[in-house]
Amino acid sequence: TQLLEQSPQFLSIQEGENLTVYCNSSSVFSSLQWYRQEPGEGPVLLVTVVTGGEVKKLKRLTFQFGDARKDSSLHITAAQPGDTGLYLCAGALTGGFKTIFGAGTRLFVKA
Amino acid sequence: NAGVTQTPKFRVLKTGQSMTLLCAQDMNHEYMYWYRQDPGMGLRLIHYSVGEGTTAKGEVPDGYNVSRLKKQNFLLGLESAAPSQTSVYFCASSLRRTSRSGVLSNEQFFGPGTRLTVL
Numbered sequence: 001t002q003l004l005e006q007s008p009q010f011l012s013i014q015e016g017e018n019l020t021v022y023c024n025s026s027s028v029f030s031s032l033q034w035y036r037q038e039p040g041e042g043p044v045l046l047v048t049v050v051t052g053g054e055v056k057k058l059k060r061l062t063f064q065f066g067d068a069r070k071d072s073s074l075h076i077t078a079a080q081p082g083d084t085g086l087y088l089c090a091g092a093l094t095g096g097f098k099t100i101f102g103a104g105t106r107l108f109v110k111a
Numbered sequence: 112n113a114g115v116t117q118t119p120k121f122r123v124l125k126t127g128q129s130m131t132l133l134c135a136q137d138m139n140h141e142y143m144y145w146y147r148q149d150p151g152m153g154l155r156l157i158h159y160s161v162g163e164g165t166t167a168k169g170e171v172p173d174g175y176n177v178s179r180l181k182k183q184n185f186l187l188g189l190e191s192a193a194p195s196q197t198s199v200y201f202c203a204s205s206l207r208r209t210s211r212s213g214v215l216s217n218e219q220f221f222g223p224g225t226r227l228t229v230l
Contacts, residue, residue, distance in 0.1 A: 004153075009151075022123050030216075031217065033216075033217070033218060033219070035221075040223075040224070041223055042115070042203075042221030042222070042223050042224055043154070043201075043219075043221050044218065044221070045218050048218050050216060055219050066152040084122070088153065088154070090217075090219075091156075092217040098156070098158075098159070098169075098217075099155040099156070099217050099219065100170075101146075101153040101155075102153055103151055103152055103153040104153055106141065109137050
């Protein structure tokens with residue numbers, strides 16, 4: 001069974017703090033996506049990384065793909081209440097159209 | 112451009128009843144998926160389709176059937192609902208896209224979900 005483990009499962013921080021969310025697997029992925037999901041809605045794509053070692057930035061969010069394409073991290077700088085939500089990582093398996101999802105990290109940013 | 116839509120949004124069934132969840136996308140995507148989301152377990156793939164007329168089993172297919180008669184629609188059926196099928200169901204679609212390095216990426220667009228309760 002292929003697994004994608006996310007940590008931490010839950011994070012509650014003050015506005016302005018920095019945080020990092022991790023996504024780890026023993027499987028190699030052809031690409032990896034990060035999604036954000038708000039209550040009552042479907043996940044929304046934030047970013048895709050495809051190359052080992054790749055780093056992508058989206059405003060205050062920095063995404064990194066591990067060199068071996070088995071793991072990834074999401075770093076948020078100076079978190080804001082609007083960052084509150086469930087963050088999901090998803091790895092695309094060889095062939096590209098089947099994806100496995102992590103269980104998610106639920107982030108709560110207090111004002 | 113509505114993206115991915117799902118109907119219904121909420122449904123309560125009794126054990127043994129049947130129902131069909133409808134997913135529609137207007138982005139001309141080849142691939143479509145049905146997932147279920149349960150607390151602490153993330154999204155689990157039920158069935159998927161790589162094109163009109165084709166379907167395949169995902170991670171948790173038992174108790175579900177699907178059909179993709181038209182490219183834009185993907186139906187999920189429960190023939191005899193069980194309490195273990197209480198969940199939130201998401202449909203997604205994606206475009207077959209290859210990066211410059213030749214890697215297939217799978218950026219999925221999700222519907223708003225259907226919350227199903229089986230009593």
